[in-house]
Amino acid sequence: MTKLQVPDVGERESLGTFVARLVRLDAQAVVRLRARGDGIVDAWAKTPFDVLATRSVVGEVDPRDLTVSGNELLAALSVAGGELMNPGRPQDLMWRSELPGGAGFRFVEELPVHVVTDVTDRGLAVARENLGPKGTPPTSLLDQEVLTVSDEDTELKISLRCLFALAGMGFTGSADDRVRVSANSGWLRLDARYGAVLRQRRSLLPLVF
DSSP, rough: OOEOOOOOOOHHHHHHHHHHHHHOOOOTOOEEEEEEHHEEEEEEEEEETEEEEEEEEEEEEEEEEEEEEEEHHHHIIIIISSSOOOOOOOGGGOOOOOOOOSSEEEEEEEEEHHHHHHHHHHHHHHHHHHHOOSSSOOOOHHHHTEEEEESSEEEEEEHHHHHHHHHTTOOOOOOOOEEEEEEEEEEEEEEEEEEEEEEESOOOOOOOO
């Protein structure tokens, strides 16, 4: 039997909000729960924008790496109640995405949330005018790089995919908050108040002078 224990009610509500947002974006989504050695459970999900989303809570999961249905996990969190629950049947074969390692991310820059929100809203307006046959924006639009951040060593370009995922999961918080941008050799990461999104990349791009 699978087990998920999240003692704090606020943490359970936080995880429930994460899963509810995900299921709203993709009714067939699965959630991967991974225990860390410091008593933290990381919840991972692949959004429809081909971007990973993650949120962490204090707790334990058994087995320590488990993929379950988003709908079943949401029911366990919102209906069953209590700190110890059955998160759902194992569906490990449904997880087909690589996960980034936890180490090696280097901070590059912070972006004001109001800037991120403004660019996202303009992108959404264009997306609504250019929906494809399945009601989704074209890949060419999602792949548009709309923000660039840099420090003395690195330049990172952020696509609409990442911004749409950040907004769709409700991660950004208030207009006064900031989004932290970091990267390692394989991944770009955007950390906001309520969670993070990650997108695979080939390599860090050095600045050219």
